[in-house]
Amino acid sequence: MSETEESKSFFRKHWGGFKEFWAERFSFTNNYSRFLDPEKPLHEWDSSVVQEFIESDPVHGPVLKKARQAARFGVAGAAVGAISTARFAWKWSRSPHGAALSFAFGAVVGGTFGIEIANHWYQLYRVDPMAAQVKFHEWLEKRA
Known part of the structure; x- marks a missing residue:
């Protein structure tokens, strides 16, 4: 040694x-x-830049649009799960730490169910949303 x-x-x-x-x-x-x-950070971008990519890429654009819509399902599911489980825990136990833990657990479970529902609703299991996001990232790099 x-x-x-x-x-x-x-x-x-x-x-x-x-x-x-x-x-x-x-x-x-x-x-x-x-x-x-990344070696150099990407420039700032917003929903108008994403919309420009969706319109410019006929293959990956619609997939990215569906993936962004699926994310909204996940956020809505997380909100519903968090609020409903925390309300239920508070109603029956009046325990602040129990309500906080059930809020966090409900957000995770509700978000997971929201994403799963969105995957079936938008049929994302048939396509590869990650490939669309990678193409969007590459498009942003070329654009800069």
């Missing part, structure tokens, strides 16, 4: 091994590094 490795603390040695272990198993995350940590 080298002197630098001997001088490392017990925690640092094991943390390095832990990071290598999980980095090897989750190596597919390197595929997304250009989206999560």
Whole structure:
């Protein structure tokens, strides 16, 4: 062993091994590094820019539009789930921490159900929404 490795603390040695272990198993995350940590940030964009992409790309535009509409289902489902479960918990227990926990749990479950309903409503299981979002990202990079 080298002197630098001997001088490392017990925690640092094991943390390095832990990071290598999980980095090897989750190596597919390197595929997304250009989206999560880009070399230069994208310019500001809003719904008008998205609409411009939807109109310009006949293949991925409609898919992106459906994916954005599906996200609204998820938000609505999360709101309904959070409010209804927190109200139910507060009604029966009058416990602030219980209502807060049920609010969070209801948001997760309601959002999940909202997204699943949207996937079937817009038939997103037949297409690849991620590919449309990647094309939109590439289009933004070229546009800048």
